[in-house]
Amino acid sequence: MMLDFVIIGAAQAGLAMAYELQKLQYNFVILDKEEEIGASWLNRWDSLKLFTPTEFNHLKGLDFPAENGQYPNKYEVANYFKTYVKHFNFPVQLNTLVERISKKSTHFEVAHNSGITRAKNVVVATGPFHIPHTPRFHKYIDASIFQIHSNYYKNPSQLNPGKVLVVGAGDSGYQILNEISNSRNDSVYFSGDTSVKSLPQEILGKTLWWWFTKTGYLSISKNSWLGKKISESKQPVIGTDVKGILNRKNVIPVGHTLNAEGNTIETKQQTLTDVKNIVWATGYRPKFDWIEGLELDNDGYPVHERGISHIKGLYFMGLPWLYTRASATLGGVKTDAEFIAQHIKEVYKPTSSKELV
Numbered sequence: 045m046m047l048d049f050v051i052i053g054a055a056q057a058g059l060a061m062a063y064e065l066q067k068l069q070y071n072f073v074i075l076d077k078e079e080e081i082g083a084s085w086l087n088r089w090d091s092l093k094l095f096t097p098t099e100f101n102h103l104k105g106l107d108f109p110a111e112n113g114q115y116p117n118k119y120e121v122a123n124y125f126k127t128y129v130k131h132f133n134f135p136v137q138l139n140t141l142v143e144r145i146s147k148k149s150t151h152f153e154v155a156h157n158s159g160i161t162r163a164k165n166v167v168v169a170t171g172p173f174h175i176p177h178t179p180r181f182h183k184y185i186d187a188s189i190f191q192i193h194s195n196y197y198k199n200p201s202q203l204n205p206g207k208v209l210v211v212g213a214g215d216s217g218y219q220i221l222n223e224i225s226n227s228r229n230d231s232v233y234f235s236g237d238t239s240v241k242s243l244p245q246e247i248l249g250k251t252l253w254w255w256f257t258k259t260g261y262l263s264i265s266k267n268s269w270l271g272k273k274i275s276e277s278k279q280p281v282i283g284t285d286v287k288g289i290l291n292r293k294n295v296i297p298v299g300h301t302l303n304a305e306g307n308t309i310e311t312k313q314q315t316l317t318d319v320k321n322i323v324w325a326t327g328y329r330p331k332f333d334w335i336e337g338l339e340l341d342n343d344g345y346p347v348h349e350r351g352i353s354h355i356k357g358l359y360f361m362g363l364p365w366l367y368t369r370a371s372a373t374l375g376g377v378k379t380d381a382e383f384i385a386q387h388i389k390e391v392y393k394p395t396s397s398k399e400l401v
Contacts, residue, residue: 045162046151046162046163046164046395047071047072047073047161047162047163047164047395048065048070048071048072048163048164048165048392048394048395049065049070049071049072049073049163049164049165049166049167050072050073050075050152050154050161050163050165050166050167051065051072051073051074051075051166051167051169052074052075052076052142052154052166052167052168052169052170053074053075053076053168053169053170053171053361053362054074054075054076054078054081054125054129054136054138055082055084055085055125055169055171055362056103056125056362056374056377057169057171057361057362057377057380057381058074058076058167058169058361058362059074059103059125059128059129059134060103060104060361060377060378060380060381061167061169061359061361061381061384061385062074062132062134063103063104063105063132063378063381064104064381064382064384064385065385065388066132066134067385068385068388068389068394069394070388070394070395071394071395072135072163073135073136073137073161073163074134074135074136074137075137075140075142075154075156075161076136076137076138076140077139077140077141077142078138078139079138079139080122080126080138081122081125081126081129081136081138082121082122082123082124082125082126083122084171085118085121085122085125086118086119086122087195088118088195089194089197089198089199089219089220089223090118090198090199091117091199091219091223092117092118092219093115093116093117093118094115094116094117094121094374095115095215095245095252095282095283096115096373096374096375097112097113097114097115097245097251098110098111098112098113098114098115098116099112099113099251100251100257100373100374100375100376101116101121101124101373101374101375102375103124103128103374103375103377103378104378104381105131105132106127106128106131106132108120108124108374109124109127113251115245115283121374137158139157139158140156140157140158141156141157142154142155142156142334143155143156143157143334144334144335144336145166145168145334145335145336145358146336147336147337147355147357147358150164151163151164152164152165152166152357152358154166164357164392164395165357165358165359165388165392166357166358166359167359167360167361167384168332168335168346168358168359168360168361169360169361169362170362171362171363172328172330172345172362172363172364172372173195173328174328174329174330174331175328175329175330175331176193176194176195176196176324176328177193177324177326177327177328177329178191178193178324178326179301179324179326181303181304181305182304182322182324184304184305184306185304185305185306185307185309185322186306186307188307188320189307189319189320189321189322190202190203190204190320190321190322191321191322191324192321192322192323192324193323193324193325193326194212194216194217194220194323194324194325194326195328197220197323197325199223200223200224200227200228203224203228203320203321203323204320204321205230205320206230206318206319206320206321207230207231207232207233207318207319207320207321208224208228208230208232208233208319208320208321208322208323209232209233209234209235209298209301209309209316209319209321209322209323210224210232210233210234210235210236210322210323210325211235211236211301211322211323211324211325211326212235212236212323212324212325212326212327213236213237213238213240213281214279214281214325214327215281215282215284216325217236217325218240218242218281218284218286218289219284220323220325221234221289221295222284222285222289224323225289225292225294225295228294229294230294231294231295231296232294232295232296233296233297233298233311233314233316233319234290234295234296234297234298235297235298235299235300235301235311236300237278237300238286238290238297240278240280240281240286241278241280241281241286242280242281242282242283242284242285242286242287243280243281243282243283244283245282245283252282252283256369263368263370264368264369265367265368297313298311298312298313298314298316299311299312299313299314300312307319309322329344330343330344330345331344332344332345332346335358337355338353338355338358339353339354345363345364346360346363348360348363348366350366350367350380350383350384351363351366351367351380351383351384352384352387357392359384359388361377361380361381361384362377366380367379367380367383
């Protein structure tokens with residue numbers, strides 16, 4: 045059976061693309077490695093909430109079921125995805141880990157743990173978070189110190205008694221630092237940039253995203269001078285009071301972590317010998333080497349033009365700054381999906397019923 049499209053990934057980017065392909069009457073299947081829809085959100089820490097309010101979280105055709113101004117939690121996001129799939133009756137194949145994409149003369153072969161799926165086109169919507177990154181020296185740390193990456197962190201109950209070191213100054217690092225330092229009397233060391241700016245979720249009675257929309261911030265192209273400057277600059281932490289957290293009595297900033305061995309952690313400001321737990325909120329590394337013939341940029345991401353790759357028929361959704369800052373948001377992916385769908389409509393004719401056999 046030859047499909048028009050295979051979509052890899054059943055989170056917001058894949059679902060936004062599925063909506064457009066269904067509207068254009070292409071036949072497709074969505075492949076996802078998880079056991080249930082929304083697992084990419086459910087697998088993250090328990091207290092996680094979106095920093096975009098409800099009115100900026102709608103996918104096309106079915107609004108997010110919450111009042112405007114609310115900031116949905118991860119369970120609400122996962123349930124929205126489940127409802128969205130059911131509402132449009134999208135064909136989804138779960139428990140399917142894609143291992144390789146190969147371009148043939150007339151189609152793609154998508155090899156996975158259940159076999160091979162063939163399609164004329166492929167949309168990769170696996171997002172930017174692939175391989176949890178920790179510094180190499182973490183393997184030299186004594187086994188008595190509990191280590192966990194933010195990808196696997198759920199809540200403070202996972203941690204051993206004693207002092208905690210949180211490493212990483214992004215949104216995840218500061219949110220986890222906030223939660224742990226609020227829940228424990230022990231000192232919590234913080235390793236990361238303390239000069240990071242933070243933005244409140246509301247300004248003068250309006251949500252931050254309302255201001256972003258009105259000022260045109262979310263629609264600035266990454267190819268423009270301003271877009272390049274913004275995308276390359278240090279991103280602020282949104283919705284978390286960075287200064288307030290760092291001023292807590294039990295929070296001790298120690299500068300960047302430089303090295304570690306045994307029970308000793310070397311940081312820029314201190315040598316730590318009493319750490320019992322480390323949470324590595326140190327980000328991820330992209331992994332696209334399973335796509336044959338794909339050209340990557342210096343950061344390891346696919347070379348593309350608004351999601352259209354140099355391999356004919358291969359598209360990408362959900363990458364950071366795919367085209368604008370909004371590309372990384374739940375409600376922003378639909379604009380990228382619309383653009384790619386318009387391109388597809390112009391260059392590709394749906395497979396006939398005879399070809400499907």
